Structures are given as structure tokens and as C-alpha cells.
Amino acid sequence: MHALKRLGTDALRGGQPKGKKVILAWDKAGIDFAFWHKVKQSSGLYFISREKENMKLIRCGERSFDRDDHRNAGVLSDENVGPGGGSGAMLRRITYVDPIEATTYVYLTTEMSLPPGLLVLIYKQRWDVEKVFDELKNKLVEKKAWGSSATAKSTQAQFLCLAHNLMVLLEETLLKAEGIDNRKEWKRKAVRKEKAEKEGTNFVATALQRFTVRTLKFIRWLRNFVYRTTSWEAALARLRHVYATF
Structure with a gap:
């Protein structure tokens, strides 16, 4: 929370013009009701x-809230709540159940006008970013900083983003040029989406579907063949075998 406050409101607004609403989806460590109310x-x-x-x-x-609005499917309740103690900070508490995981989530926000389902979707998109961080940390094993200076940290972040984007581009090239894709993963994703749709066409569960992270088998294949003196054709043959077998 201290790091969040040090950034200042201009940085948190990300250059958006005055008068434009900015919504930040933050983890639980960023909860400070007095600060939320102030900004x-x-x-x-x-x-x-x-x-x-x-x-x-x-x-x-x-x-x-409009329970007939498909965007609000899965929303159990939308309430006004307060932390007490005379802070004067009114909050909104949204309770939502995920149809795929059968898990209930409770959200807090200072935004009072948008449909509750849209706010749940905003926070869901934050998880896509979290998944990318997990990919960098656990699949690419980038767990330590390259240096202590701001320049070193910025350079490391840019290289990690570059590595992620290059993997995305490589997967697209493999599909378009070689016809190679992870069909099993696509099928699993399609089954999950179909299940959610059958259980009420849940907007949050099915909106903005995409592969956020690369699979571990793709990363292992890439890592193995980057450092080998193997032909491109042999590497492609191995990837086809990996996707077909595992």
C-alpha cells in the first residue's frame, strides 16, 4: 500500500484526462478505505x-440491479457497506458465484454506477495479468531481480515482456504457417465455455476468452530447441508429437 501511495494520483490515473473515470483493480494488500475515499x-x-x-x-x-441483464448473471447480491469508525467511506459490496468453479467471490469497490457484473468482469481481467506474472515466475523461472537499480529493474521487465510477446507471436506463426496448435487445450477451453453457457450464459465467465499464458509443454519445447543444433523441421515434428501425446 505504501508503494501505491508513493506513485501519486497522476501516475495512478495513467495519463487519462481530467473528468474521465479511472478504475483500478487491486489485490487485497491495496485496501485502504480512507485512501480510496480520498482519491x-x-x-x-x-x-x-x-x-x-x-x-x-x-x-x-x-x-x-437488473437481474434480467445477462451481464449480471451470477451476481448474488449488491450492497452498500461501510467500515465504521466514522471514516465516512461508503463502499459497494458485490457477491458473485463463478459457475465453472462453483466458487463464491466477494468484491469491494468505490464505483457506484456500473452494473455489478461489469465490475466483476473488470476484476476478472486482472487475473489475466496475474497469470502472466505466474508464467514469468514459475514457467520461465524469473524469480530474482537482475539488479537493484531502477534501470536494471526496468530493463528486466521490458525483456520479460518481450519474451512473452515473442512466444505469443511464435504460437501464431506455428498455427498459420505450419498448422500446429494445441488442440487439446482448445478443446478443454471450449468445454469449459460450453458448460458455463449451459448454466445460464454467464457473461463474466464467457466474455473476453483468450489464452493468457503459454503452456508449460510449449515453453519446455521452446527452451530445449533454442539451445540445440536441430533443424526447424525436426523441432516442428517434436512439437506435433508433444501436442498429440500429452
Whole structure:
């Protein structure tokens, strides 16, 4: 939270013009109700995060929302809540159940006008970013900083993003030029999407579907053949075998 405050409101707004609403999806470590209320009033900055298990918020009333709007499918409740203690910070608490995982999630936000399902979707997109970080840390084994200076950290971040984007481009090239794709993973994704649609055409569960991260078998194949004196044809044959077998 200290790092978040040090950035300042201009940096948090990301260069967006004055008068334009900015919504930040942050993890639980970024919850500070007094700060949220302050930047909402002064800078048009709105936060959304997950409720912590040990929070004891005061329920101030139920909010009405359109249950017939397909974007709100899966939303169980939309409430006004407050932290108490005279902070004056009114919050919105949205309870949502994921139809695929059968898991209930509770979100807190200072944004009071958008449909609750859209706010849930905004936070869901944050998980795509988290998955990329997980790919960099666990699949590419980038767990340590290259240096302590700001320049070193910035350079490392740019190279990691470059590596991720190059892998995305390589997968697209393999599909278009060689007809190679991870059909099993696509089928699994299609089954999950079909299940969600059958259980109520859940907007949040099915909207903006995409492969956020590369599979471990693709990364292992790439790592093995980058350092080998093997022909491109042999490498492609191995990838076809990997996708067909595993």
C-alpha cells in the first residue's frame, strides 16, 4: 500500500484526462478505505478489490440491479457497506458465484454506477495479468531481480515482456504457417465455455476468452530447441508429437 501511495494520483490515473473515470483493480494488500475515499473525491480514481476474510463491514442496505441483464448473471447480491469508525467511506459490496468453479467471490469497490457484473468482469481481467506474472515466475523461472537499480529493474521487465510477446507471436506463426496448435487445450477451453453457457450464459465467465499464458509443454519445447543444433523441421515434428501425446 505504501508503494501505491508513493506513485501519486497522476501516475495512478495513467495519463487519462481530467473528468474521465479511472478504475483500478487491486489485490487485497491495496485496501485502504480512507485512501480510496480520498482519491475518489479528489481525483476520480475508483478501486475494486476482493474482500478480506477478517473484515467486519457494516451493511447499510441492498442495492437494486437488473437481474434480467445477462451481464449480471451470477451476481448474488449488491450492497452498500461501510467500515465504521466514522471514516465516512461508503463502499459497494458485490457477491458473485463463478459457475465453472462453483466458487463464491466477494468484491469491494468505490464505483457506484456500473452494473455489478461489469465490475466483476473488470476484476476478472486482472487475473489475466496475474497469470502472466505466474508464467514469468514459475514457467520461465524469473524469480530474482537482475539488479537493484531502477534501470536494471526496468530493463528486466521490458525483456520479460518481450519474451512473452515473442512466444505469443511464435504460437501464431506455428498455427498459420505450419498448422500446429494445441488442440487439446482448445478443446478443454471450449468445454469449459460450453458448460458455463449451459448454466445460464454467464457473461463474466464467457466474455473476453483468450489464452493468457503459454503452456508449460510449449515453453519446455521452446527452451530445449533454442539451445540445440536441430533443424526447424525436426523441432516442428517434436512439437506435433508433444501436442498429440500429452
